[in-house]
Amino acid sequence: MTPSPLYEVAVALPVRGTFTYSGPVSEGSPVPAVGMRVVVPFRNRPATGYILGPAAADRDDILPMQSIVDAVPLFPESLVSFFRWLSAYYLHPIGEVIQGALPGGMDAGIAWYYHITETGIQALGEARLRENHRRILERLAAAPAERSALVGPGEKGVTAAVMNGLVQKGYVCREYRFEKDRVQHLTEAVVRLASYEAPADRAPSPDQMRILETVGRYGEIPMRLLRKEAPEATPARIQTLAKRNWIEIDRRIVYRDPFGETIDPEPLPRLTEEQGIAVERLSSAIGRGYRGMLLNGVTGSGKTEVYLQAARKAIDQQLDVLVLVPEIALISQIERAFRARFGGRVAILHSGLSEGKRFDEWHRILKREACIAIGTRSALFAPLAHVGLIIVDEEHDTSFKQDFGLRYHARDMAMVRAKLEGAVVVLGTATPSVQSWYNVSIGKLTQIRMSSRVEDRPLPTVELIDLGTRRDIRGTERFITPELQTAMTETLERGEQVLLYLNRRGFAALPVCAECGRPLRCRNCDISLTYHQQEDTYRCHYCGYAIDGSSACPECGSLKMKRLGIGTEKVESAVKGLFPKARVARMDRDAVRSRKSLLLLLKQLRNRDIDILIGTQMVTKGHDFPFITLVGILLADQSLHFPDFRAAERTYQIISQVAGRAGRGNQPGRVIVQTYTPKHFSVVSAIGGDDEAFYRQEIGYRKRLSYPPFSSMVQVLVHSKDPARAKGHAEELGRCMKQGRTQAEMRQILVMGPIQAFMARLANQHRWQLLLKSKNRKLLHDFLERLIEEHPGLFHPKQVGVILDVDPVFMM
CATH class of the missing domain: 3.40.50.300 (P-loop containing nucleotide triphosphate hydrolases)
Structure with a gap:
């Protein structure tokens, strides 16, 4: 007997490495191919896996696949090496890498279904049967079910231990079922003429002839369109034509349209x-x-x-x-x-x-x-x-x-x-x-x-306003200076558009009790709530927690709140007061929540139905607004004061990108930059359009402090609902990492922390972090791989979350 071929399979579970299985033993199964999903036995349970290619025998007790899920591969063979690279570099299980790469809906799961046995039926007649066991067996006597379906209203959940006990007693047995993907292909019925020629004594009726002529005109026609084009095409007549082999009825896949509108071809422009x-x-x-x-x-x-x-x-x-x-x-x-x-x-x-x-x-x-x-x-x-x-x-x-x-x-x-x-x-x-x-x-x-x-359009002129000289000013002039207001008036009088940029949404970023001075904070995060005037709501921008705008201070019960700080809603309100005849719109995540609303806003801008646009970082992302000639950056150094070594880089990029929205049409552009730090090199370089000057200064700073790109970094984030457990596990990880280094690694790998994360609590999770830094990327990765191999319980604990972030960008 020829042995079944062997295949390398990545299991969609948080386990390292890949595993070898033989082809399925059942006859009629599809031929296994790279990119197909399979069901395989894994540690006494079935699991979903992905075929990566052929494998060599690595042990004697190789198990066969239980079934093949897909008729065709879900990804090409060329992606396999990429998945392997991602898994190795980001220290992430390859099965979960592939599972995350596939689109939502391709996530068919494996569920255990429980059946009552003859022994279980007999046990129902015994008086000594425990009450919770009786309820389970009675429900299974009605129909097989998953464990989650065995819980009645107001009852406690049925644990896996309870079901395992019933299996051991022989009262129930179980089988796995591979459930279908949530999303399937849409199909529709189509009709085409058959090659059969009817005998002369069985000619089609006039109604049937009109149906056949309509089908012949199209060659192949969807059933829904046929019934529209030929009202005679009733289900009965269609079935009669099919039985006489005059037409063939088939089904074809219909794609759901993601675009929504057709686009006319455009001529090739002349290149610069x-x-x-x-x-x-x-x-x-x-x-x-x-x-x-x-x-x-x-x-x-x-x-x-x-x-x-x-x-x-x-x-x-x-x-x-x-x-x-x-x-x-x-x-x-x-x-x-x-x-x-x-x-x-x-x-x-x-x-x-x-x-x-x-x-x-x-x-x-x-x-x-x-x-x-x-x-x-x-x-x-x-x-x-x-x-x-x-x-x-x-x-x-x-x-x-x-x-x-x-x-x-x-x-x-x-x-x-x-x-x-x-x-x-x-x-x-x-x-x-x-x-x-x-x-x-x-x-x-x-x-x-x-x-x-293009078209030799000039870059916009840039003007700087030092807000540091105006710290005592109150009211609207704090963020819309007289110079900016005058420029806006002149721009609107010319019939041109204005863009105001502030990377903070909402109305007030710091609501404070007027009586006791306590800020309103999120219940789940160590962060202040933001007041949103349009909803009359205080909202957390991290976990979504919200309370009504009339809420009392939780500390003293006062209803008097000072709404300090600014956001795009407050700017919008101020602009409408200064320019009551102007048509004002906002472009932030509160105002633009769907693709449809975004397309509508962009269309209004193109049609010049908006005079003043107020936006967050969404407006910096490469949009082309040809009629915007004035850009006002209200707080240019807002991103400069974050505890992040990339703060200067982000500040330079934001100023340059927002300024670039001005003057992209036939009229020249003007940019007004308001800042408290006019002499910072990121601001000076952005205003002067000198990217090389910015890079020279920034790269020198990075090199002196050994920050990327002169070193590699990995952030280890520990989080738990229990603050003591989060702290304790972070400290244990820190000891393991510091003591687990060899002499060579101690010289080349710096382990910093653990310390509380800058945002110590998010979504009710208490957060601690460690930071590993080395100029030798391979040495750092090998060190972490060895620790994960030697101490799996430290990196995959049951009651604490541990996240490895290679090359971190967000370290808050």
Whole structure:
């Protein structure tokens, strides 16, 4: 007997490594292939796994797969090496890496179903049977059920230990059932003519003839359309035609439309000299192996057109294109540009789509019906089989870093995927990250500069207002200075638009009791609530906790509240008071909560139905507002005072990006920057448009303090509802890490902490952190891998959460 072939399987559980299984023993099972899901026995229970490839025998007691879930693979073989790389680099189980990469809805689970046995039925007649056991057996006598379904109203949950006891006594038995994915393909009935010719004595009736003529006109027609086009097409007549073999009825997959509107093709624009050079350099590299490029172009220089023409070059070579943008709000603009050029070959992937639409887009890519995938960071895993070009737009944006689950950085991993698949990766931005600047300096990236705007439009003029000289001013003039107000008046009189930027939503960021001075704080987090005037609600921006705007002070019971600080709602209210005839809108997460509302706002801006736009960081993300000629940055140094070594970099990028929204049309732009720190080098460099000066000063600071990119960092975050347990486990981890280092590791790996996290409590979780830093990335990773191997209970405890964040960005 020929032995079954062996396969390497990644199990979708928090376990390290992969496992070997033989092919399924049941006849008629699909042939196993890379990318398919399987059910395998794992530690006395069935588990979902993913086939990664063939395997060699590594032991004698290899178990067979129990079943194969999918008829076709869910991801191409080319992604396997990428999944392995991610798992190793981020110290994350590979099965969970793959599970997180697949779109929502492809998460069919395995459930234990319990059945009552003959012994159990007999036990129901015994008086000595425990009451809770009797209830369970009576419910199972009615029908098999999962454990969760055996609990009645007001009853305590049925524990696994109780069910295991009943199994051991022989009262019940259990079997696993693989439940269907939550999302399935939509199908519809279609009708086509059959090749059968009717004999002369059985000619179709006039009604039947009209049905056949309608079907013949279309070739193949959906049933719903046939009934609309030919009212004679009743179910009875359709069935009669099918029985006589005059028509064939089939079902076909119908994709849910993620776009909502058609886009007309647009003519190719004339390239500027810099655009032409950039397109040539990118095009000449595509199809020739891995190359990393930094497309450093000022705002309005036409980077999107460079992307489009480079994508055309890749597609002409039968290669796929992946486009990543930092946020959903940016997808609509770049999606429109690509669809106008490439039509139905574009698919989109992001969390704003329904599960059904995302499921369909994933399968369109798998079937190569779409060769361009556009999306946010999760689109990094798009199942493109032959990637030739990866574009990362706004590469500097911190939104590319995921802050839950697998904490990967999509920009960095885009470079890894490109290298593994021999593709070209383009990092596009007007404000390169320090990491990308550094990669250019050491030869990891080749820089392409675009220093002029399209159509020779001038860059905006920038004016600085020192708020430090106006600390005693109260009222609206604190954040809308007379100079800014005058500029707004002049802009509106010319019929042009104004953008005001403040990266803080809500009305008042610091509500304080007027009697006792106590701030209103979140019940679950160590953070002040923010007052939202439109909802008349105090809300936590971290966990969502909210209380009514008329709530009393929890300390003294007073109803008098001082609403200190500013947010976009307060700015909106002030602007409406200063300019009562102006049409004012906000662009923040409170005002723009869906793709539909975003598209409506952008349409209103294009149609000049908005005079003044007030926005948070959403407005900095590469949007093109051609009629905005004045930009006011209300508090330019707001991000400068965070306890984060990247604070100066973010401040420089925000000022530069917001300023870049001005003057992108035919009229010149003007920017007014209000700041308390006018002499800080990040502010000075941004106002002067001197990115190289900023980089020189910032990289010197990073080097002196041995911060990235001159070192690698891993944050270890410990969290628990019990503050003592969180602290105790963090201290135990700290001792393990400090004492577990070899002499060589002690010299090269710095273990800092544990200390309470800056935000010591979030969502009712008490948080402690350690920070590991080393100039030797491999040594640091090997050290952590060894500790995880030797002390699994420390890194995967039952009552405490431990998160490893490699290359952390958010360290609050």
